Amino acid sequence: MKLLIITLLFLSNLFSSEYASSKVGVKPVDNELYKNECSACHFDYQPGLLPSKSWKKIMSNLENHFDTDASLDNEDFQTISEYLEKNSAEKAMNYKRSRRIVNSIASNEIPQSITKVRYIIKKHNEIRPSLITQKEVKGLFNCTACHTTAQKGIYSERDIIIPNFGRWED
Template identity: 65%
Template sequence: MKKLVFLGLTACFMYAGEMDVTIKPVNNEIYKNECGSCHFAYPAGLLPSSAWNKMMSNLSNHFGDDASVDEKTFQTLSSYLNENSAEKSMNYKRSRKIVENLNGTIPDSISKMPYIKKKHKEIKENLITQKEVKGLFNCTACHKNAEKGIFSEEDVNIPNYGKWEKDD
């Protein structure tokens, strides 16, 4: 019995302090290589499929850049993004919240998502637009474990500000 209690306590301490994965991390190497070569490879669960489809339909003008890919790569990327989009990832907290806050909109970028804007509304604009962050699109500037799918408030560290602590 003592051994069982010891093992249980050990397991609790091993996982204490670990943060919850709140969105499905990227698990597609083609997507990581194609999209991640220019910017953070955003988890597909940050946008609904309608927004991903809108974005993929205009890769020749992807936020001012030509991100065109060959047909096979296009199909691979589109399939991955649609199969893992926000509405298909409802078992993850952030994806679920993103879908719940859409209100019929099809935003053309992650930084225009109603839920993303809502989550960042308390952060002063100058902290978001500073050169070290640049904007809401640059998740990894503040969310240090974004690549692991961790977008919790406890994990936010804003450049030139520090750890984010919500005023209660």
């Protein structure tokens, strides 16, 4: 009887965590240093939105980070680099968007930004370019302009509200 109860508890925890990660597209950011440093200038993108090879490339050129000097001291650089590596898309395959992102990237490809990932481009191809480039959105890089639950790692279509357009429905 004890074994049955332990087994049921184990399965319950397993399925509840799988269910939770299936609702969340990517693991939410849970590193305060990363959050503070990166969100000072832009949305703190979840590490699961890019593979580790992309994060390494981005981190290797912080002095020219999208035309801004985002250099860090060595300790912060190490901490953030390790966080990105540990939580990159290929390490977060139990999250559906991370899994789809990894599957969309060729083995010899190193996207240098989230907007260069084939999966991300494909998910936005039905949206008129003028809605993406309008001043309230600015570009595909500005996730929170339309994805109302992006901070939580949820990018579902039912949570999209495009400025000057409204709710997105496929």
